Amino acid sequence: MATTAKADEKARAKAEYDAFLAMCPSRQLLDRVSNKWVVLILCALGGDASAQPGASPAPRAMRYSELARLLSGVSQKMLTQTLRALERDGLLTRTVTPTVPVTVTYEPTDLGLSLYHLTRGLRQWAQTHMDEVLAHRETHDARAS
Numbered sequence: 001m002a003t004t005a006k007a008d009e010k011a012r013a014k015a016e017y018d019a020f021l022a023m024c025p026s027r028q029l030l031d032r033v034s035n036k037w038v039v040l041i042l043c044a045l046g047g048d049a050s051a052q053p054g055a056s057p058a059p060r061a062m063r064y065s066e067l068a069r070l071l072s073g074v075s076q077k078m079l080t081q082t083l084r085a086l087e088r089d090g091l092l093t094r095t096v097t098p099t100v101p102v103t104v105t106y107e108p109t110d111l112g113l114s115l116y117h118l119t120r121g122l123r124q125w126a127q128t129h130m131d132e133v134l135a136h137r138e139t140h141d142a143r144a145s
Contacts, residue, residue, distance in 0.1 A: 046116035
């Protein structure tokens with residue numbers, strides 16, 4: 001089997017966006033969106049946190065402090081870095097309103113909402129199946145001991 005030069009592989013990966021190829025730029029995006037804080041931020045901005053049980057969530061703008069309160073355990077540094085990265089990738093918009101003090105809100109873009117629909121399902125799956133996962137872990141750990 002012939003080997004492919006790194007430059008050829010990189011060019012092919014970029015042209016095809018095949019995440020299975022080591023040099024594919026889509027791997028960076030997968031790294032970004034597989035972060036727990038990204039999933040939780042998108043779910044919050046997608047309206048999951050404010051939706052009534054059984055109601056369809058509606059996207060909404062949130063202030064930094066609202067997000068920080070909602071996302072228990074996130075550090076100020078991690079929240080700031082994640083919000084900046086999501087803005088850079090076009091997944092959310094940051095709006096500054098000149099008030100005293102300045103009001104900054106974040107809301108999902110259309111691109112962010114398209115990803116939100118996937119992350120919402122992932123979050124729901126994790127919450128629904130956590131008991132099963134914990135049981136499997138316990139069984140596995142008991143066998144390993």
